[in-house]
Structures are given as structure tokens and as C-alpha cells.
Amino acid sequence: MKRSKSVKLVAMGTGLLLVAACEEAKVDTALFESVKQCTSLGFTAQECESNFKEAQRNHVNVAPKYTKREDCETDFGAAQCETAPQRTSSGGSVFMPLMAGYMMGSLMSGGRSAGQPLYKSANDRSTFRTGDNKAVAKSTGRTKVGQSATRTASVKTRTISRGGFGAGARSPMRRSFGG
């Protein structure tokens, strides 16, 4: 047979992002509010420490950043924000939420060197979330999460300009820009 055996479309015409989330594979992991909580669940002190430190290092980079403390507190709650080590280009302060907990890497890979910071938003204090706002779990301990959540959250950056691509498309009378 020279053709595909089946043509399964996950999402065409049905709303793209929601369906993708349902399809994602789950992996085993564990999350904690402290190193002590981690060791009490049977992980070695070394595992717990290294994941915590990794999460702290990542925290500085992946936490959502704000130029006003009140904006941060609107999202994460009163007294739930701290000053980030970064500065704005004009030298102003930058704020980020406090780490509310941390997550081990996928336990399948030994949970090594992929500790991730977790946060809790002001309007949903019961849910731990990653730096890019993926809900992970409502309680500490062992759990299953979507695979993408165990990857270190992408580092937010600061966009200084947009619109530098697309000039070629401004010529008239096209229905497609391919060929």
C-alpha cells in the first residue's frame, strides 16, 4: 500500500491547544515545600538537596518578572513577592514571586539535576504551578504530571522590538505566501 494506514488529526478545526494537553504523556515526579519534607518521604538527603538547589538557581531565571511590586502581588498575593537580582535596562528594580515549593525532575530519569521552582497564584492558593504557569498538583508528595511540566520552564526574556519580519508579505494579491 502506498498510502498512510490512517490519518488521525488531533486538533484540526477542534481548538488547538486544549486537545494537545490531553494527549500529553504523564511522568512520575514528586514535589515538596522543603528539603525536610523531601527526605521524610524516603528520598536521600543528597537528592533532596541537589534538586532544591537546582530549583533555587532556576527560580531566579524562570520566575515571572515584574517592574512593580504591586503587580507581582496582584498575581501572587500580599507579601508573596521578593526583589529579583535582575535590573531593568534603566536600572530599576525587578520583582518576582517567592518560591512556594519545588519539584524533582522525572523520577524515571532518577530525578537528577532538574529541580524546578513552583509557585502559587493569589487566586488559587491550593495549586502548585511552574514558572510558565502550568498547574502541577494540589498537594506535596509523589504525583504524576504532564511530561512538559518537568522540563525546566523556559526563561522569560524581554522583547525590545517586534514586526521586523513580514515585509515580504505586504505585496498585494496573494492568497498564500508559499508556493
Add this chain to the structure above:
Amino acid sequence: MERIAVEPRDDWRDTADAHGFRFHTIDDERYWDESACYRFSLSEVEDDIEDPSAELEQMCFQVVERALADEAVMKRLGIPEAFWDFIADSWSQQHRNLYGRFDFAYDGNGPAKLFEYNADTPTSLYETAVFQWVWLEQAIERGLIPDGSDQFNSLHEALTGAFANMGMRGILHLACCKESEEDEGTVEYMADCARQGGVETRLIYIEDIGLDTRGNFTDLQDDPITNLFKLYPWEWIMTDDFGKNVPNSSTRFIEPGWKSILSNKGLLPLLWEMFEGHPNLLPAWFDGDSGAAALDGDYVRKPLFSREGANVEIFEGGERTVSVEGDYGAEGHIIQALYPLPNFDGNYPMVGSWMVASQPCGIGIREDTSMVTGNNARFVPHIISE
């Protein structure tokens, strides 16, 4: 090979809607046309289209090597010097390519002749991979075409497999221009394939891409764009304002930079120079080369970067007989021997042979009522049946 009339499915519009195929009719003109189909024998498909496509791809790789070794060739292709190292790196680091489409003139008699290679931004992907496939299944079921008909079309499986094998790290952003329903449909389909291949995806318009303080590209959430599938030609990227930031950005592009050598019409004279007389090639030269005189006034003149037939001119006996409007040409032209598309009852089909990860995996046919396959071409399905 023959063109046979087929009764359209009475519910094909509903089926199109159910499958998210929104651009079957464009500007009130029919684009998806199932009132006919092309029938091929298996040997026509395998010996005349599939095998030559695989061979041409290998020949194209030799053209890339040649261009990268010779600055005069890069100049001739109109590729800005600022991108030469970037392109060379994408090749030496073996950045993987995803897809492309060879366009052939073929009528079942004699070898298929290569008109051009859409190696960078080929379109008609979704209708080939999905809607043509659905048509075949339903048309067999309803007795509209012979029982046991097949189709050269494993494009969907090949795409999902290619994404699974790319070893992509991080999120894949997929971008097209605003205000093209057709291109949006294509990137949505591509994103679907990527997700089935285990890749996390996000869609963005080309015009919305941002640049951060470190010279990296960003999306609308200020996340860095690590991998970018762009349905937007390399030659436009190179001349856009952000183009100068591309070589030093951390973004991995699909198609990779080296594809800009192959999506250029200058590929055709380079292939001819290196493989003169190959049965699937038409004689071709850069405009102004002395060899072109051998064509005796019967030739086609194409701008290096032309898309969808724009600015293509046909000369017969030295007289210009066809001329298509457009805004290409300042970059230079090539001359290709005139080889008429076959005429099936007043329809001129172009056979698009799809490559995924450099392997041939299907065909899609677009036919026009003129000899230049342009924006008004209709997509007509095909079957394999003896």
C-alpha cells in the same frame, strides 16, 4: 496515466468542514476539485516519480556542496553575503530538513521533467496528505472509483515520523503570515503532525515575532523561540529588518538555511551544469549565459525567487507568448527549455512530488487551464489503479 471523470461526493463540503479544511474554495473560485481524478499505474508512480525524486534529492545535495564551496555560485543565486556562513554552518552541522516538493511535468509517457523544486515553503500540503486521502477512502466505499484503488500518499505518516525523529529540544513555534487562511491551515496541520510526533507546539504570526535584548527571537509571551517552523521564504527573511539578527540568534529554523540554495530557481541551471542530459532535467542556464542560445528561442524565463508562477514568461520562436504579472525579477532570472505541460482535455496538470526528511512519500496534482501553474490552479486527487 489518464484523467477520468468522477462523481463528486454529494457531502464533500460538509466533510471538508468536519476536517477543518477551510480553503477548498478561494475567492469564490473552486480550489478542491473532485469532479475528476488522475489514474496512475503503480510502475508509473514508482519508476517515473518516486525513484527519480529520491535521486534528484541526492543530486540537490551535491549542488549545496558545490555552492558552499564557491562564492561565485552563492553570488549568482542572489544570496546576501551576510548569510553565507550561516548557511554553511546549517549544512555542516547537519540541521535537519523537513519537507519539500518537486514539481514535474509528466503524462505517463517518457520521463518526468523537473520544472522546479519548492524546497523551502511548499504549499498544498494538507490537501495532499489528508483531504485527498479521505477522498480516496470514501470514493472507494461509495463505488465512485475502482475497488482496490490505492494512492501514493504516506505524507501524513512521514511527517509525524519525521518530527518524532528530529530530536527537537524545547518548544516548536510555527509561524505564517497574517491574512492567509490557506497558510494558517497549513501551519495548523503541521503543528498537529508535530504534536503527534511528541513535540510541544505554539503558533505565532511572522509579523508578531519579537527580538530580545540578547538578539534572540521571542514570541508574544516573551518566551524565546528555540525552534521555528516558518512558512515564509528565506529570501524574505534575509531582506527583512530582523534578517540581520538571524545568523547570531539561537533559533533553529525549519527549513534550515541551506534549503535557501535549493528553493532558488538557480538550482535548475546548476543541476543541468552538473548533470547535463539527465532524463529528469530540462536544459537550463542563468539568464545571459551563452548556452541558452541552443534553445533556439523556445524557452521559459523565471525569476530566481518567483513563487506560484509570478513573473514567468514563455518565449516561442523568440517571441514572448505568455507573461504573468508579479513583482519578482530584480534578483535575476534563469532560462529553462520550453517543455509544455501535458494537456488533458484543456487541463494542464503539474505533479507535485513530496519529500519528507528527504524521502519521497506522495504526490499531489494541481491543474490549471493555462500552461503556467499559478494561483488559480485547482487541486485534483489521484489514484493508483491498473
